[in-house]
Amino acid sequence: MKRRLLLVSNSTLHGEGYLQHCQQHIRDFFGEKVTRILFIPYALHDRDAYAKTARQKFQCLGGGNTFRLLKTLYDHNLVSEIKKRVLEDGVPYMGSSAGTNVSTVSICTTNDMPIVCPPTLTAIGLVPFNINPHYLDTDPNSRHMGETREQRIMQYHEEPDTPSVLGLREGSVLLVEGNKATLLGTTNACLFIRGKPATQHEPGADFSFLLTDTN
Template sequence: MKRRLLLVSNSTLYGGGYLDHCQQQIQEFFGEQVKRILFIPYALHDRDGYAKTARQKFQSLGGGNTFRLLKTLYDQNLLVEIRRRVIEDGVPYMGSSAGTNVSTASINTTNDMPIVYPPSLKAIGLVPFNINPHYLDADANNRHMGETREQRIAQYHEEPDTPIVLGLREGSMLLVEGNKATLLGTTKARLFVRRKPPTEHEPGTDFSFLLTQSCH
């Protein structure tokens, strides 16, 4: 398999600018051989402004609303073509936040509100599991009584045949090269497997096993 993916949790990290926290990984990922990058701005309503922001940085990727992004990919009949180009032709794919969500099996574990309705929650499927970008740990001092991120993922796993979910905290990213997957960045990731307790994983963890199983 020729796929090369850089799946980033967030576009902006507190205290820095757009993509500053992953600039080195972006440069290493694309290298000098990549001269042109196709930026897909569908995750935000202001596509021109979004594209300008990306162009000023690296002419690359982005976040925004996952539902809007996926719906427009369906509207433009791009899901199959993107998957073919990445999986079969080896075209590098980079996503952040919403762009990371739509690269996975489905967007069921996005944090975004469904401001629009795509025909399906099934995503591009560049990897056979789900990712929860911007993963947040429970705060014992917070008086908010809503579900924690961990509880919401547990609710998702109450449904049958739901895939593994990788919680990427802000500052973390997953590098996929063929059948090898490695956690990069400065923060840990949390892995959720149905009917098993969640586990913590340090940067540098080999997650290749996620790519070679059914992940249910």
């Protein structure tokens, strides 16, 4: 497997600039040999402004709305092409937030509102599990009466044959190289495996076993 993925929870961390929190990981990931990067701005409505922002900061990744991003990828017949280029040709893939969501099995665990309707919730499938970017812990002092992030993921796992879900807190980065997956960044990740209690994992954790996940 030739895949090389850098899957970031968020583009901007509180108190820091765009991509600043993962700047060194980006440099390490692309290295000095990469001189051209294809940026896909489909996750936001104003694509020109989004592309300009990305161009000013390493010309990379994709955030915004997951439904809009996936729909536009299908509209332009890019889902299978990206999958082939990444998994077979070894082209590096980097995504953040929405760009991370669409790299997984499906966008069923996104936090975004369905502002548009893609033909399917099935995503690119660069990894055989799902990710929940911007994962939030339950605030015991909150008076919010809606479902917590953990409860929503548990509801997802009430459905049969649903894959594991990796909750990436803001500041988390997942590096995938071939059949090895490593948690990078400054915050812990929360792993949800169907039928098992959620577990916490610190930066440096080896998630390679998720790459052979069969639910």
